[in-house]
Amino acid sequence: MALTHSHGTDAAHGHDHPSGFWSKYIFSFDHKVIGVQYLILACIMGLIGAGLSVWFRTQLAWPGKAGMSPENYVMAVTMHGTIMIFFVVSLSLSSGLGNFCIPLQIGARDMAYPLLNMLSFWTIVPGAAIMVASFFVEGGGAAGGWTSYPPLSALPKAAPGSGTGQTLWLLAMAIFVVSFTLGGLNYVATILNLRARGMTLMRMPITIWTYFISAVLGLLSFPALTAAAIMLLLDRHGGTSFFLPSKLILSGQLQTNTGGTPLLFQHLFWFLGHPEVYILVLPAVGIAFDVLAANARRPVMGYKASVFALWAIAFLGMIVWGHHMFISGMNPYLGKYFSISTLIITAPFALLGVCLLGTLWRARIRFNTPMLFALGLISAVGTGGIGGLFLATATADLHFHDTYFVVGHFHLMIGVTSLMGTFAGIYYWFPKMFGRTMNETLGKLHFVGTMVGTFVVFTVQHFQGMGGMTRRYYEYVNEYVKPAAALNPLVTIFAFIAFGSQLIFLVNFFWSMFAGAKASKNPWEATTLEWTAESPAGHGNWNEPPVVRGDPYRYGEGADGKGWKLQTDA
Amino acid sequence: MSRRDRGSVWRFLLPVGFLAFTAATVAAVLFKDWMPPVASEHGKGVDGMITYILCAAGLIFVAGHLLLAKFIFTSGADDAPAYKPIGNKAEMLFTIGPTIFILLISEIGVLFIGNPIWGQVFKEDPEDFQIEVIAKQFEWIAHYPGRDGKFGPFRMEKYDEVDNIAALWKKDKESRDDLVVRGKLILPAGKACQIRIKSFDVLHSFNIPAFRTKQDAVPGIYTKTRFVATTPGDYEIACAEICGVNHYKMKAKVQVLPLEKYMKWLEEEPGFFE
Ligand code: HEM
Ligand SMILES: [Cu+2]
Ligand SMILES: [Cu+2]
Numbered sequence: 001m002a003l004t005h006s007h008g009t010d011a012a013h014g015h016d017h018p019s020g021f022w023s024k025y026i027f028s029f030d031h032k033v034i035g036v037q038y039l040i041l042a043c044i045m046g047l048i049g050a051g052l053s054v055w056f057r058t059q060l061a062w063p064g065k066a067g068m069s070p071e072n073y074v075m076a077v078t079m080h081g082t083i084m085i086f087f088v089v090s091l092s093l094s095s096g097l098g099n100f101c102i103p104l105q106i107g108a109r110d111m112a113y114p115l116l117n118m119l120s121f122w123t124i125v126p127g128a129a130i131m132v133a134s135f136f137v138e139g140g141g142a143a144g145g146w147t148s149y150p151p152l153s154a155l156p157k158a159a160p161g162s163g164t165g166q167t168l169w170l171l172a173m174a175i176f177v178v179s180f181t182l183g184g185l186n187y188v189a190t191i192l193n194l195r196a197r198g199m200t201l202m203r204m205p206i207t208i209w210t211y212f213i214s215a216v217l218g219l220l221s222f223p224a225l226t227a228a229a230i231m232l233l234l235d236r237h238g239g240t241s242f243f244l245p246s247k248l249i250l251s252g253q254l255q256t257n258t259g260g261t262p263l264l265f266q267h268l269f270w271f272l273g274h275p276e277v278y279i280l281v282l283p284a285v286g287i288a289f290d291v292l293a294a295n296a297r298r299p300v301m302g303y304k305a306s307v308f309a310l311w312a313i314a315f316l317g318m319i320v321w322g323h324h325m326f327i328s329g330m331n332p333y334l335g336k337y338f339s340i341s342t343l344i345i346t347a348p349f350a351l352l353g354v355c356l357l358g359t360l361w362r363a364r365i366r367f368n369t370p371m372l373f374a375l376g377l378i379s380a381v382g383t384g385g386i387g388g389l390f391l392a393t394a395t396a397d398l399h400f401h402d403t404y405f406v407v408g409h410f411h412l413m414i415g416v417t418s419l420m421g422t423f424a425g426i427y428y429w430f431p432k433m434f435g436r437t438m439n440e441t442l443g444k445l446h447f448v449g450t451m452v453g454t455f456v457v458f459t460v461q462h463f464q465g466m467g468g469m470t471r472r473y474y475e476y477v478n479e480y481v482k483p484a485a486a487l488n489p490l491v492t493i494f495a496f497i498a499f500g501s502q503l504i505f506l507v508n509f510f511w512s513m514f515a516g517a518k519a520s521k522n523p524w525e526a527t528t529l530e531w532t533a534e535s536p537a538g539h540g541n542w543n544e545p546p547v548v549r550g551d552p553y554r555y556g557e558g559a560d561g562k563g564w565k566l567q568t569d570a
Numbered sequence: 571m572s573r574r575d576r577g578s579v580w581r582f583l584l585p586v587g588f589l590a591f592t593a594a595t596v597a598a599v600l601f602k603d604w605m606p607p608v609a610s611e612h613g614k615g616v617d618g619m620i621t622y623i624l625c626a627a628g629l630i631f632v633a634g635h636l637l638l639a640k641f642i643f644t645s646g647a648d649d650a651p652a653y654k655p656i657g658n659k660a661e662m663l664f665t666i667g668p669t670i671f672i673l674l675i676s677e678i679g680v681l682f683i684g685n686p687i688w689g690q691v692f693k694e695d696p697e698d699f700q701i702e703v704i705a706k707q708f709e710w711i712a713h714y715p716g717r718d719g720k721f722g723p724f725r726m727e728k729y730d731e732v733d734n735i736a737a738l739w740k741k742d743k744e745s746r747d748d749l750v751v752r753g754k755l756i757l758p759a760g761k762a763c764q765i766r767i768k769s770f771d772v773l774h775s776f777n778i779p780a781f782r783t784k785q786d787a788v789p790g791i792y793t794k795t796r797f798v799a800t801t802p803g804d805y806e807i808a809c810a811e812i813c814g815v816n817h818y819k820m821k822a823k824v825q826v827l828p829l830e831k832y833m834k835w836l837e838e839e840p841g842f843f844e
Contacts, residue, residue: 074814144812151772159815252730297653299653328788329793343673344673350669353668357637393680467604468777476818481808
């Protein structure tokens with residue numbers, strides 16, 4: 001990655017060229033190296049998280065044949081959810097691709113605080129290690145669901161994993177929040193302060209807007225989770241009763257806690273939890289916009305409308321958390337309020353969706369792998385959003401809450417949409433990362449497997465939810481649910497297809513890193529700033545920092561029928 | 571990169587895939603009734619609400635995928651002339667139109683169809699039969715007020731796994747005639763029942779899928795739900811909030827009796843301490 005260049009006068013670029021393996025690849029300050037480090041950590045965690053799902057999907061399809069006890073099952077679903085949300089999607093999409101592309105797309109040499117950036121990566125590593133280690137303590141990993149509602153998660157006697165496993169879970173989450181907050185601060189500071197000359201806010205690629213908005217959302221909402229986690233730790237080890245009411249009986253014994261309420265935890269959790277799902281999906285949509293424009297050879301439709309929609313989603317996203325609690329015992333009038341406010345979000349969401357779709361209008365599509373994933377994302381985000389309409393209507397949620405309908409809905413969103421955006425981004429920026437392109441044939445195979453596998457799995461789950469199939473069940477023993485549960489083997493088979501396709505991706509990713517075809521500076525003929533840097537981009541990104549002279553999506557412009565213009569072109 | 575992908579198979583494959591997915595989903599909605607047969611009054615309303623969203627959202631789902639398929643299928647090849655702007659008016663119509671449409675259909679749905687039914691579920695009427703449901707790891711216990719119409723108060727200190735599962739106390743006057751039934755909820759048909767729900771330990775959720783009834787059991791507070799069972803017969807309670815290892819086994823029978831039979835059962839059943 002070493003490249004000779006003059007340092008110029010960039011304030012953020014006060015450090016020297018790293019030399020030696022350790023400072024170059026392990027404790028690097030370079031945002032690109034750190035981005036790739038996050039991606040690799042996410043791959044490792046992804047194998048564990050997805051492996052767990054293969055295990056419990058086998059149990060669901062063929063009960064008793066997976067060598068899995070009910071104790072294993074609740075632990076596996078809990079850890080699967082936690083690992084996937086916080087250690088796979090967050091780390092790959094938010095932290096990995098965010099670190100990689102933000103400075104490159106705004107014309108900065110690095111993040112605003114490179115040291116902090118390195119520290120936030122090396123903070124999350126022990127976090128991930130602790131999360132994995134919690135499998136091996138007495139009683140196993142946490143088993144109270146990824147939402148870890150007390151009293152189940154507060155009282156060690158309530159579930160096998162609610163002992164040391166749950167404590168380590170909370171510790172790992174606290175570390176995650178620290179790391180993610182440092183990262184978010186860095187994103188906000190970088191985007192506000194280090195944009196290249198001429199890069200006004202309204203000339204930023206939508207990807208940058210989505211990273212900026214999700215960083216702001218994270219900074220505003222994560223403190224609620226921090227508070228909840230600390231109170232839960234105190235309830236567990238400090239003898240307090242924030243979430244524990246008086247006179248509980250567990251295994252026949254009267255408990256000594258007094259005066260707390262479990263609902264408080266749910267409010268705090270979802271005050272973060274709902275914004276968190278937007279934090280995870282918005283950057284995927286942002287990346288899709290960039291990839292769509294570049295491969296549809298036209299500007300995105302409604303740039304301003306999309307930026308407005310993103311802010312509206314972010315703002316409204318902070319005041320709708322109660323839609324996860326319609327039947328929690330919360331006052332029914334609040335239920336009405338949260339229903340009405342949540343349904344207002346469908347408007348900016350629809351606006352965003354139509355802008356994605358409209359970006360294909362009069363397009364000249366190039367069907368490369370990143371584009372295929374971006375196209376798949378449009379369908380996933382639309383289908384998942386439509387599921388949201390059902391769930392947001394409190395009256396309908398009476399039937400759907402905590403069934404597989406919810407499972408299908410949020411997997412289409414944070415399982416499929418976020419990961420399709422991530423994959424689109426990885427295939428798209430891989431040349432900038434390593435100077436090589438990923439294999440297209442394997443990429444397309446990966447796309448087909450992912451698309452077919454995930455869509456069958458999560459669409460069918462919506463129907464199982466209509467049949468009233470409750471979630472987090474080890475086995476379906478109720479009579480009424482038999483027709484819905486009969487579909488489980490089908491779902492599991494397609495889940496295996498989806499899982500297998502990810503192995504193709506891993507092979508492609510690591511193989512292409514060393515043996516992919518050499519890529520030019522701008523292999524996709526795209527217009528944004530990162531494509532003015534070398535492939536792979538060197539330390540400091542450019543010899544001379546770029547100067548921006550136009551909008552991000554200058555497709556359909558340009559002389560001599562070339563049909564496109566870099567953002568730096570006059 | 572660009573030249574190679576011209577006339578790509580994906581121009582056909584993707585639209586066909588998206589259309590097949592759309593058609594399969596629509597067919598699954600139209601040709602099979604996925605919901606468990608409904609057996610409560612407000613449940614019919616819930617189903618109506620769901621049907622409304624299915625129609626409205628289905629429209630958006632189908633229209634969106636048709637457009638997606640069309641745009642992909644008719645997109646120009648790489649040597650087609652460069653993109654020409656569509657025009658502000660057309661773009662505005664294309665973006666604002668669907669946005670307002672979605673806002674209207676969803677808010678109309680919740681305000682005019684959803685909320686009245688939501689109101690039925692949380693209505694409080696002293697005329698309704700009062701029944702209490704107790705949730706604990708991993709079973710359901712029904713508690714009826716008995717002839718005096720009053721629930722005996724809980725005395726958690728008196729709880730006993732075998733002899734006093736409902737944690738009542740003999741010396742409380744209101745408790746003596748109370749009925750306690752383990753693992754079975756007996757209900758009248760055609761009469762509104764107000765259920766108050768209590769949990770002894772962790773969160774659970776009182777879910778009768780056939781009634782479209784679901785309400786969390788929260789330790790420390792009473793939660794409430796209300797329904798009118800319409801059809802005598804047997805149904806099931808399934809716990810819908812993770813409550814530990816045996817969450818999946820936390821079920822109970824629901825037996826809906828014709829009103830006279832139910833009244834007779836109430837009369838004849840001896841009280842918990844009688
Ligand atoms: C049109 C937009 C959306 C609406 C109206 C909507 C509505 C809802 C509602 C009401 C629930 C609660 C369902 C229940 O528990 O009964 C829910 C659950 C969920 N949604 Fe959405 N949603 C939308 C978009 C999204 C997006 C974009 C994401 C993520 C990227 C997302 C992720 C989730 C997750 C993770 C859950 C479930 C959490 C759990 O219970 O474990 N949703 N959604
Ligand atoms: Cu939410
Ligand atoms: Cu349960």
